[in-house]
Amino acid sequence: GDSVTQMEGPVTLSEEAFLTINCTYTATGYPSLFWYVQYPGEGLQLLLKATKADDKGSNKGFEATYRKETTSFHLEKGSVQVSDSAVYFCALSDPGSGNTGKLIFGQGTTLQVKP
């Protein structure tokens, strides 16, 4: 079945450091891929998405490229800020499941950025 695997956390970085959070997936079709972020005490909000191979999603300095050959969608940011501290979820929506849009999530990666 479909699945998403994220790197284990927590990830602790100093402000202005480079961030990479790895995400790989297994899917029957060609899924859409998403990164969602959850700040403490809040619901999830979309950070970025890519709906076909080689697409790059970007938002607020974060980027991720849909790599079909390596089934990956790694999240990167060149210079993190304390305000980026949150839990990051990689997710997929697989067309093989019909036009439902249901999301399959990775386990989440906690990012802590220290001043």
Added chain:
Amino acid sequence: DSGVTQTPKHLITATGQRVTLRCSPRSGDLSVYWYQQSLDQGLQFLIQYYNGEERAKGNILERFSAQQFPDLHSELNLSSLELGDSALYFCASSGSSGGALRTDTQYFGPGTRLTVL
């Protein structure tokens, strides 16, 4: 603010009881999704409704049921509650763009934290 509202924010109840969680989707969104977030299982898809009809089912227990009403709000009913049902329950909505749901952004509510004692 995502535009998705969920009530109540917190719910504390006893084992064996029944509760109802309510969700109002964003204006114009036809699809409502329910997810459960727990420490041991992570974020799991439970069930989806689209314009009043059930569209997809995930890892939803038989003790749980949901419905979507003509005004598009949705309710998730949890019965015969067990300690293990304690979790954060999220509602999300999408589908106002008219395109494929698999590419749509889902907008999440703030969640209902259920504690079963």
